[in-house]
Amino acid sequence: MKRIFKLIIALAVLGSTRSYAQDSNFYVFLCLGQSNMVGVAHATHEDSLAVNDRYWRMGALNDVDRKLGEWQPAYPPLCRRFANMSPADFFARTLLEKLPENIKVGMINVAVDGTASDLFHRELRQAYVDKTFAGTADWLKNEMKLYDLNPLQRLIQLGRLAQKRGVIKGILWHQGETDAYNDQWLSKVKFIYHDLLDSLNLKAEECPLLAGEVVSKEMKGICAGANATIDRIHDSIPTAYAISSYGCPAGPDNLHFAHKGVEILGRRYGIKWLQLNGYDVEDDTQNAIAVSGLAQQEDFKVTVKANKGKAQVVSELPVNEIDVVSYSGKTIDHLKMAGKKKMKFSVNKYGDKKLVLVIKSGTKKVSRQIEF
Numbered sequence: 089m090k091r092i093f094k095l096i097i098a099l100a101v102l103g104s105t106r107s108y109a110q111d112s113n114f115y116v117f118l119c120l121g122q123s124n125m126v127g128v129a130h131a132t133h134e135d136s137l138a139v140n141d142r143y144w145r146m147g148a149l150n151d152v153d154r155k156l157g158e159w160q161p162a163y164p165p166l167c168r169r170f171a172n173m174s175p176a177d178f179f180a181r182t183l184l185e186k187l188p189e190n191i192k193v194g195m196i197n198v199a200v201d202g203t204a205s206d207l208f209h210r211e212l213r214q215a216y217v218d219k220t221f222a223g224t225a226d227w228l229k230n231e232m233k234l235y236d237l238n239p240l241q242r243l244i245q246l247g248r249l250a251q252k253r254g255v256i257k258g259i260l261w262h263q264g265e266t267d268a269y270n271d272q273w274l275s276k277v278k279f280i281y282h283d284l285l286d287s288l289n290l291k292a293e294e295c296p297l298l299a300g301e302v303v304s305k306e307m308k309g310i311c312a313g314a315n316a317t318i319d320r321i322h323d324s325i326p327t328a329y330a331i332s333s334y335g336c337p338a339g340p341d342n343l344h345f346a347h348k349g350v351e352i353l354g355r356r357y358g359i360k361w362l363q364l365n366g367y368d369v370e371d372d373t374q375n376a377i378a379v380s381g382l383a384q385q386e387d388f389k390v391t392v393k394a395n396k397g398k399a400q401v402v403s404e405l406p407v408n409e410i411d412v413v414s415y416s417g418k419t420i421d422h423l424k425m426a427g428k429k430k431m432k433f434s435v436n437k438y439g440d441k442k443l444v445l446v447i448k449s450g451t452k453k454v455s456r457q458i459e460f
């Protein structure tokens with residue numbers, strides 16, 4: 089399978105080399121990360137309409153709706169079929185509003201739900217792959233296989249192909265829910281960024297890294313502790329900038345952004361890139377925050393513990409349902425709890441060592457992360 093992918097990439101490069109010349113007005117952006125970059129919030133009808141003929145995406149794999157290494161008019165999902173709205177999509181739309189009419193934008197999105205940064209790290213990838221295949225849930229294994237177990241190398245290959253047509257102008261990163269809680273993550277991201285720059289002969293000052301925060305504390309983000317690390321990325325990498333998620337609404341699991349949250353975050357990515365490149369634009373997302381509302385209060389008190397493959401939930405209100413959600417953003421089980429306030433159940437069968445429980449009492453809900 090690896091040889092087949094390499095052959096396809098090589099043929100695509102040859103075809104591109106023969107047919108096209110580089111266009112300095114075709115701005116290309118590389119996107120990588122985990123589930124929020126893949127896209128979890130469902131596209132609206134308006135999202136699915138063509139923006140204009142200046143907006144393009146390159147297929148990062150072969151499927152019925154895209155071909156590996158081939159440019160086509162962009163419409164969601166950018167990452168792959170069965171994904172949803174990514175901040176990369178709203179980033180591109182924001183640029184197209186502000187850039188001159190002769191500028192085209194091309195997006196290449198290679199992201200993997202639920203992954204640690206190690207999967208994109210040349211020196212740590214193999215150990216992470218081996219660990220994953222020794223026991224993690226099948227959904228993560230299957231997604232890794234889509235990119236031949238090496239998504240960064242796929243992105244580099246596609247980046248080289250894209251340079252035959254356009255100019256890479258930036259790198260969008262949204263990853264950290266899994267492991268952005270210490271300085272090691274900063275070191276890993278720095279290594280990955282410079283690996284991309286070196287592999288594609290890019291200059292850091294001409295190709296900034298934009299890294300989005302995860303769902304914020306104000307929105308009851310269950311991974312909000314990662315933002316303290318993400319916010320220090322500019323200290324570690326002078327040409328990297330954190331993109332605030334403040335006020336970006338979350339979905340029911342408080343791990344992934346709701347549609348409005350993806351839109352606000354993606355627009356902020358775009359505004360930051362424009363500002364870095366000399367465009368006089370202001371952050372206009374505050375109005376969107378005011379409309380969507382900032383506070384997401386927890387509706388009732390819940391204590392959750394996990395140990396030896398079992399979860400225990402103690403609630404102040406009777407619990408009717410519990411959704412078990414993976415870090416890919418997929419609801420993998422729906423449990424009926426018959427109005428209990430205290431319950432214990434096995435989570436071993438789901439395969440993941442880290443899950444989100446969305447605990448519901450009537451129309452009220454609370455989200456909790458469990459790890460065991």
